[in-house]
Amino acid sequence: MAEAYDDIPGTTVFDHRQSRLGYHLNQFCMSLMKADNRERFLAGERAYLDEWPMTEDQKQAVMARDYNRMIELGGNIYFLAKIFATDGKSFQYAAALMTGMSQEEYAQMMLKGGRSPQGAQTKSEWVGQEPYRNRSEPKPNG
Amino acid sequence: MARLTAGIGCSHVPAIGAAWDLKKTGQDYWKPLFDGFEFSKRWEEAEKPDVVFLVYNDHATAFSLDLIPTFAIGVADRFNPADEGWGARPVPVVEGHPELAWHIAQSVIQDDFDLTIVNKMDVDHGLTVPMTLMFGQPEAWPCKVIPFAVNVVQYPPPSGARCYAIGKAIRKAIDSFPEDLNVQVWGTGGMSHQIQGPRSGLINRDFDTAFLDGLTRDPAALSRMPHVKYMREAGAEGVELVMWLIMRGALDEAAREIYRFYHVPASNTAVGHIILENPS
Numbered sequence: 001m002a003e004a005y006d007d008i009p010g011t012t013v014f015d016h017r018q019s020r021l022g023y024h025l026n027q028f029c030m031s032l033m034k035a036d037n038r039e040r041f042l043a044g045e046r047a048y049l050d051e052w053p054m055t056e057d058q059k060q061a062v063m064a065r066d067y068n069r070m071i072e073l074g075g076n077i078y079f080l081a082k083i084f085a086t087d088g089k090s091f092q093y094a095a096a097l098m099t100g101m102s103q104e105e106y107a108q109m110m111l112k113g114g115r116s117p118q119g120a121q122t123k124s125e126w127v128g129q130e131p132y133r134n135r136s137e138p139k140p141n142g
Numbered sequence: 143m144a145r146l147t148a149g150i151g152c153s154h155v156p157a158i159g160a161a162w163d164l165k166k167t168g169q170d171y172w173k174p175l176f177d178g179f180e181f182s183k184r185w186e187e188a189e190k191p192d193v194v195f196l197v198y199n200d201h202a203t204a205f206s207l208d209l210i211p212t213f214a215i216g217v218a219d220r221f222n223p224a225d226e227g228w229g230a231r232p233v234p235v236v237e238g239h240p241e242l243a244w245h246i247a248q249s250v251i252q253d254d255f256d257l258t259i260v261n262k263m264d265v266d267h268g269l270t271v272p273m274t275l276m277f278g279q280p281e282a283w284p285c286k287v288i289p290f291a292v293n294v295v296q297y298p299p300p301s302g303a304r305c306y307a308i309g310k311a312i313r314k315a316i317d318s319f320p321e322d323l324n325v326q327v328w329g330t331g332g333m334s335h336q337i338q339g340p341r342s343g344l345i346n347r348d349f350d351t352a353f354l355d356g357l358t359r360d361p362a363a364l365s366r367m368p369h370v371k372y373m374r375e376a377g378a379e380g381v382e383l384v385m386w387l388i389m390r391g392a393l394d395e396a397a398r399e400i401y402r403f404y405h406v407p408a409s410n411t412a413v414g415h416i417i418l419e420n421p422s
Contacts, residue, residue, distance in 0.1 A: 004370045010341030011378045015297040023207055030206040033227055068339060077338040077379075078202040078295055085227030091156065092409045095342035106343060110407040114334075114345025121374045126341075 009126030014076045022074020025062070028052045029079035038086045067098050144242070144319040148189065149389040149397065150182075150328040151357065151416040152275060154198060156267040157409035159231055162274050175413060178403035179275045182417060185401070186276050186284075192323040193239045193286045195246070195312065197388045198268035198330045199294045201226070204260075210296050211258035213308065215250075216265075216289035217243040224264035233270050233279070239286035242319055246288070249315035255308050265289055272330045275415075294331065294382045298369060305384045306365035309391020316392070329389030331382030333404075334375075335411035344377040345412045350404065353383060354416055358399045361390040394420045 005013045012018060019026075028049065031037045041048040049059045061069040062083065070080055077094075084094045096106035109115060119125045158175065161167060167176045203224045205211065221236040247259055269289055277284055290312075293299055300308075309327070316325050333350040336342050353376075356364035365387050372381040390397075401417040 004368075005373055008341075008370075008374050008378070010339045011336065011373070012339055013297050013373065013378065014295065019207065019296055026202070026207050030202060033203070033225060035225075038227070071338055076202070076295060079207075082202070082227045088228075090160075090409070091337055095337050095410045098338065099340050099342050109343055110345075110410065113347065113406050114410075114412065115336075115341065115343040117334075117344060117346040117349070117375055120341055120344060 007122050009120060009123045012071045018074045018076070020074070022058075022076065024052050024054045025058045025070065025073060025075050026079040028054060028062075029075070029082040032082040032086050041086065065097075067094055144316050144321060144323040144325050146313055146316050146325050146327060146392060147191070147420055147422075148326045149393045149418045150272075150276065150326060151354075151386045151389060151414060151418075152272040152328060152330050153332055153408070153411060153413040153415065154268045154271040154330045155408040155411045155413065156226070156271065158413070159267050159271045159274060162279070163231055175405050175408055176275075178405055178413075178415065181401055182276055182403075182415065183278055185417065189326070190324065191285045191326045193242055193288060193325045195288045195290060195316070195325060195327045195392070196269055196272070196330070197290045197292060197328060197385045198272070199382060199385065200291045201266050201268055202295060203266035204263040204291070205293075207296070210293055211260075211291070212293045212300050213255065214258040214260050214263075214291040215243055215247050216260050216263055216291070217247060218261050218263065221263055221265045221269075221287070221289055223270050224266045226266050231267070231270055233274065234282045236265055236269065236273070236283060236287045236289070239288055241321075242316075242323065242325075243288045245319050246312060246315040249318065250308065250311045253311040253314065255311050260291075263289065263291070268330060272328060290388070292385050292388070294384065299381060299384055301369070302365040302367050302384045302387050305387040306361060306391040309388040309393075312388070313392040327389045327392040329386035331385050332376070332380060333383060333412040333414035334377050334380045336377030337379055337410045339378075341377070343410055345406055346376050346380075347404075347406065347412065349376045349380075350412055350414055353386075354402060354404070354414060357386060357390055357416065358397070358418060361387065365391075390418070393418055396421050
């Protein structure tokens with residue numbers, strides 16, 4: 001069923017649809033809360049991921065650190081944060097990555113007051129404005 | 143009797159905690175933000191609350207997808223700062239107030255709000271960052287804390303109207319607690335921010351300003367704002383602001399704004415802060 005928030009561009013609301021898709025992906029992320037598991041994951045990512053009943057697409061997205069793809073496949077950002085924390089990266093690093101901007105460009109945008117809400121509230125007004133080039137991002141209006 | 147004297151709204155960005163813990167508060171990037179809380183720290187030193195009822199959200203720390211309580215009240219003696227994936231913050235253990243917490247749980251549930259009762263729970267940056275901003279770095283926190291965790295991770299979170307109403311029920315419970323205690327209610331999270339997907343970095347100063355204005359002047363109207371409006375205009379994660387309405391619901395309608403601070407950016411987020419006092 002379509003939801004009112006489906007029209008918000010560049011955004012995936014973690015609703016019942018996403019939660020069902022991403023349950024095992026997100027629970028794998030939770031396992032990285034333990035230092036032992038973080039070490040074991042970093043020592044052999046594929047083997048660690050194979051312990052979880054995740055889809056192959058989800059495993060590939062994790063190994064590629066493709067956060068937009070992980071979100072598309074049901075990942076929630078607060079869970080995915082356990083992956084970039086394991087890599088020693090910050091929320092700002094991950095956010096910049098998801099926009100397709102460089103770290104420096106993104107940090108400058110934030111220092112100048114952040115991304116403007118003008119032209120970023122509906123998919124129709126967002127067309128052509130996306131600063132990113134990400135293979136996994138569905139086409140606006142698509 | 144216990145007295146609810148004030149409410150505080152405060153963002154809880156994890157990078158603020160990291161900046162504090164790594165002693166970066168004097169750096170150009172962070173100084174304006176921490177300066178904005180100097181008034182509040184002095185004010186708290188004078189106010190000396192006995193208990194803070196602290197509304198926050200857990201960020202996939204104590205609660206995974208195995209169990210997702212909409213409203214969870216911590217009734218334990220103590221709550222440890224959580225290891226969120228990079229080690230626990232070096233802040234004091236959070237001491238609870240089980241007697242008041244249980245009293246509130248009993249009263250609020252009997253008023254038809256079905257709370258989840260939690261005896262064991264680590265608390266993440268959602269709770270400890272506002273503590274740092276309001277109290278600095280004491281050896282022990284200067285007051286007891288009742289953690290009140292609200293689900294804003296799994297859509298849908300509770301509505302603004304539900305949050306506002308539960309705030310009123312919490313107030314009724316505090317008013318009927320027989321011990322003489324100075325109690326504050328804090329609402330944390332927000333303000334505008336988005337930290338997922340290609341629209342990450344969205345900040346909406348006009349939305350945030352209107353929210354702060356409405357919070358004091360017409361919270362009943364503000365409480366009717368639908369989730370989609372928060373997410374569209376204030377960023378997907380801006381919906382955390384519904385938690386501030388619990389704080390506002392607990393205060394008198396005539397509560398007075400005595401301090402406001404707004405700063406962009408802290409990492410990806412607009413930081414908002416407000417202090418509202420009940421008429422004495």
